[in-house]
Amino acid sequence: MKLYPIETGNFKLDGGAMFGVVPKAIWQRTNPADANNQIDIAARSLLVEDGNRLILIDTGMGNKQSDKFFGYYNLWGNHSIDSSLKKLGFHRDDITDVFLTHLHFDHCGGCIQWNKDRTGYELAFKNAVFWTNEDHWKWATEPNAREKASFLKENLLPMQESGQLKFIKRTSDKYQSESELGFGFHFVDGHTDKQMLPQISYKGKQLVFMADLLPTVGHIPLPYVMGYDTRPLLTLAEKELFLNKAVKEEYLLFFEHDAHNQLGTLKQTEKGVRLDDIYTFDQIFN
Incomplete structure (x- = not known):
């Protein structure tokens, strides 16, 4: 097995929304805001090369939305899925599986693209199976009013219509150690x-893809919960359990949304679980 970080593109989000009730004077120490109160955000995917399988975990926003839509998120930098794959000697047609932690547009938008004539949509990874879980699919395709703007039909329905959508067979456990893809998940x-956080055993490390449970290093302290969360008190409980387990089991955390930090470890302190150290992927695995 080989793992590769895939930078799909950077954008910005409102710092207040990203940190909920935490005062700006505190959160801007780790996530400095610009003149518009926006902070740097990454859309960092993970590529898993395992035998004949090439699995992409999350896809970023993609590029099919309107200029007005992207204008809300102030895209910056020159990363893309295609350029990131090319540097590794891969092409999007090589992807056999796309695993989606959840179906918000910044995690699955890259699954679907315009067709050649821009008259409709098509799969951006034409040879891939697309993986979610049945409960989250129902949640996303019958959205509540709070999340409706994050679950976009043009990102979801083409997957279903293609016949290449599959659901993870899950147990009732909050942590499922095995799956059809060869790695386990934390359900939060x-x-x-039913967001899924992949956990992959790799080169003596237990790497956990954090998705939106811990978007950035700045979100590690327990009360630092996003305003986007639908059940913030549940996030608190889930974070507490996960953080303590991560310290005990010495997890290596992969940050999907931290534009400046790829990997991190945790430690227990008098103030609770805090960041121990940060690393680049190459520092740990090369």
């Missing part, structure tokens, strides 16, 4: 229902 419900 505070941000959105």
